Amino acid sequence: MGHVSRATAFVAEADRTTWHDQVLWFVRAKRDAAADSVPEWESLRDEAAGVKRDALSRLPALWREFETRATEAGAVVHWARDAAEHNRIVGQLLEHHGAQRVVKSKSMLTEECGLNPHLETKGIEVVDTDLGERIVQLRNEPPSHIIMPAIHLKRGEIGELFHAEMEAPEGLEDPDALTAIAREDLRARFLAADAGITGVNFAVAESGSFVVVTNEGNADLGTALPRLHIACVGLEKIVPRAQDLAPFLRLLARSATGQPISTYTSHFRGPRAAENDDGPTPEQHIVIVDNGRSRLLAEPAFREALACIRCGACLNTCPVYRRSGGHSYGTTVPGPIGSVLAPSRDPARHAELPHACSLCGSCSDICPVKVPLHHQLLTWRSHLAEGGHHARRRRLAFGLAARVLGDRALYGFATRAGRAIARRLPSRWLDALGGAWSRSRAMPPIPAKSFRDQLRVREEATPEERQP
Amino acid sequence: MNDANDAILGARDAAASTARDAILGALEAAAPPAPDAIPRVGAGEMPADPTGVLRERLDQNGGTLVEADGADWLACLGDAFDVGSFTNVYCAQGDMVAGSDLGSRGVGATALDVHALAPLDLCVLRAQFAVVENGAAWHVPASPLERAAALLAQHLIVLVDASALVPTLHDAYAGIDLGGTGFGWFLCGPSKTADIEQALVLGAHGPCSMRLVLTSS
Numbered sequence: 001m002g003h004v005s006r007a008t009a010f011v012a013e014a015d016r017t018t019w020h021d022q023v024l025w026f027v028r029a030k031r032d033a034a035a036d037s038v039p040e041w042e043s044l045r046d047e048a049a050g051v052k053r054d055a056l057s058r059l060p061a062l063w064r065e066f067e068t069r070a071t072e073a074g075a076v077v078h079w080a081r082d083a084a085e086h087n088r089i090v091g092q093l094l095e096h097h098g099a100q101r102v103v104k105s106k107s108m109l110t111e112e113c114g115l116n117p118h119l120e121t122k123g124i125e126v127v128d129t130d131l132g133e134r135i136v137q138l139r140n141e142p143p144s145h146i147i148m149p150a151i152h153l154k155r156g157e158i159g160e161l162f163h164a165e166m167e168a169p170e171g172l173e174d175p176d177a178l179t180a181i182a183r184e185d186l187r188a189r190f191l192a193a194d195a196g197i198t199g200v201n202f203a204v205a206e207s208g209s210f211v212v213v214t215n216e217g218n219a220d221l222g223t224a225l226p227r228l229h230i231a232c233v234g235l236e237k238i239v240p241r242a243q244d245l246a247p248f249l250r251l252l253a254r255s256a257t258g259q260p261i262s263t264y265t266s267h268f269r270g271p272r273a274a275e276n277d278d279g280p281t282p283e284q285h286i287v288i289v290d291n292g293r294s295r296l297l298a299e300p301a302f303r304e305a306l307a308c309i310r311c312g313a314c315l316n317t318c319p320v321y322r323r324s325g326g327h328s329y330g331t332t333v334p335g336p337i338g339s340v341l342a343p344s345r346d347p348a349r350h351a352e353l354p355h356a357c358s359l360c361g362s363c364s365d366i367c368p369v370k371v372p373l374h375h376q377l378l379t380w381r382s383h384l385a386e387g388g389h390h391a392r393r394r395r396l397a398f399g400l401a402a403r404v405l406g407d408r409a410l411y412g413f414a415t416r417a418g419r420a421i422a423r424r425l426p427s428r429w430l431d432a433l434g435g436a437w438s439r440s441r442a443m444p445p446i447p448a449k450s451f452r453d454q455l456r457v458r459e460e461a462t463p464e465e466r467q468p
Numbered sequence: 469m470n471d472a473n474d475a476i477l478g479a480r481d482a483a484a485s486t487a488r489d490a491i492l493g494a495l496e497a498a499a500p501p502a503p504d505a506i507p508r509v510g511a512g513e514m515p516a517d518p519t520g521v522l523r524e525r526l527d528q529n530g531g532t533l534v535e536a537d538g539a540d541w542l543a544c545l546g547d548a549f550d551v552g553s554f555t556n557v558y559c560a561q562g563d564m565v566a567g568s569d570l571g572s573r574g575v576g577a578t579a580l581d582v583h584a585l586a587p588l589d590l591c592v593l594r595a596q597f598a599v600v601e602n603g604a605a606w607h608v609p610a611s612p613l614e615r616a617a618a619l620l621a622q623h624l625i626v627l628v629d630a631s632a633l634v635p636t637l638h639d640a641y642a643g644i645d646l647g648g649t650g651f652g653w654f655l656c657g658p659s660k661t662a663d664i665e666q667a668l669v670l671g672a673h674g675p676c677s678m679r680l681v682l683t684s685s
Binding site: 044056080081150158176178179180186206215216225247259261262263264265267274276278282288298 | 667672
């Protein structure tokens with residue numbers, strides 16, 4: 001099942017599609033206001049893009065430095081080549097600590113690796129603590145947006161879910177009341193947790209620190225209470241120095257939600273001190289994960305996608321994402337950046353995604369770290385075509401188009417014949433040829449003469465005759 | 469490191485170093501050329517009305533700026549926020565107002581374990597400085613209890629000296645020594661979420677209200 005068929009399910013409900021489109025455009029508008037309030041915005045983008053490209057050119061040295069500094073600070077560093085190795089390391093750490101109840105803050109990396117299902121097979125309870133993530137976890141579905149995981153749902157649906165799962169009164173739809181119920185439920189889980197798992201927004205090589213950003217404070221509660229903290233970090237997340245954090249943190253929240261900064265921007269370096277001598281010594285484990293990132297780094301056409309800071313701005317601005325919903329992509333990360341990342345993982349499976357794009361270029365314009373997203377999507381189309389990954393229908397259609405468009409005589413014949421036939425067809429047959437485009441539109445009438453013929457007549461006419 | 473960890477690390481040593489070497493090797497092989505010099509954004513400029521900008525940014529994040537008149541910041545919180553009514557208060561040392569009865573009390577005074585802080589009503593912290601461009605205050609918790617208190621309390625008050633303002637995050641990081649900081653954070657506003665239909669709700673998991681108080685001595 002490809003993007004088009006999955007999107008069909010989403011757009012079947014016109015009201016929801018319109019609402020989804022508008023609410024994301026609202027977030028995009030807030031981003032614009034925030035960006036406009038910073039006169040040096042473009043310089044920040046240049047600095048952030050420069051820092052990332054510099055970091056990507058010397059990742060081995062930076063990660064070695066990070067490992068040394070983090071180890072000095074008392075953390076334990078682990079390396080995972082792929083999702084399975086990552087899951088095994090986290091699972092073994094939890095098992096060796098006898099951790100049964102785990103609270104996890106939002107981490108696209110652990111989503112990508114399928115950590116939750118792995119831990120559940122070991123009988124470990126993992127609770128996603130970001131409210132949106134908790135909602136989709138209880139619904140057994142993946143997040144539909146990287147920073148607003150439940151943006152595809154209406155408040156009534158969340159009320160029903162909380163009624164079934166958290167004893168909320170039936171019919172409750174007020175966001176304040178629903179959040180209060182989730183807060184109480186999750187507070188108890190934070191207090192009972194044996195371990196906290198977080199993602200990482202930025203790792204800092206020179207100090208062995210890492211930064212985790214949230215609005216809810218869930219990553220903070222999940223690491224301030226239990227004495228075991230496991231942080232999972234992708235290879236692309238490192239910057240050389242503390243000062244390099246400045247441009248990113250000035251861009252991140254403004255690009256994501258239009259906030260000047262997130263509520264909590266927490267800098268961790270080594271495990272926390274114990275507040276007393278009871279219980280185990282606090283530990284901090286950092287799992288550095290490749291899972292396809294070094295392969296992407298080796299691709300000159302696509303490596304810049306590793307600069308992505310997961311702000312979600314390209315999703316919010318994308319006309320296709322806004323109208324087709326995050327689940328239509330069938331990937332952990334949806335939207336333009338997801339469509340760039342996914343084919344490098346599995347070209348055959350995700351060959352349709354670079355086509356879920358009008359090449360409008362808004363994603364590249366809005367990207368705080370200047371990933372040339374729409375150029376990469378266009379490049380993917382030719383890579384996937386050359387690799388034979390496109391569907392048979394698309395291959396045939398484009399093969400035919402290339403043939404006709406490449407031969408002037410054939411093109412002239414095809415358009416003449418096409419017009420002659422089309423003008424004799426009933427309009428509903430024509431509309432069928434328009435596919436999804438003409439589902440809610442009529443095809444325009446087919447003119448008797450081609451543009452070239454009309455132009456020739458016009459050029460031969462006298463100025464008076466040219467008057468319309 | 470405890471024995472369990474020694475065991476797991478010992479057992480995994482061979483596999484772990486293999487993974488490490490394989491990853492670093494793949495990164496070496498794939499490394500793109502270094503880019504040209506990075507264009508740096510320098511120090512920021514303090515706006516004409518720093519307090520006004522700070523107030524606006526904090527407000528955008530759901531927090532409230534309070535300008536204290538002299539050393540008695542308590543008197544400036546307003547009648548609607550009655551700190552005297554709270555049973556459980558954590559107050560960072562030295563930030564009690566002389567002559568007032570505000571200080572750590574209830575679990576804020578007695579808790580020896582972070583979990584025992586759970587029913588906390590109010591937490592009072594002192595930040596090192598605040599950032600004008602985004603309303604964030606830089607705080608380094610004095611202890612694991614203080615860090616947990618800032619999250620478990622219903623209400624949060626962050627004190628910062630009115631003279632300790634920097635224009636931007638660029639200026640902020642110029643003054644932060646991450647290598648010498650076990651844990652530090654920028655705090656801006658109360659805990660919040662917009663995960664239900666993008667409706668802003670204050671009080672997601674942590675404090676439901678946050679006041680940044682500019683104090684002067």
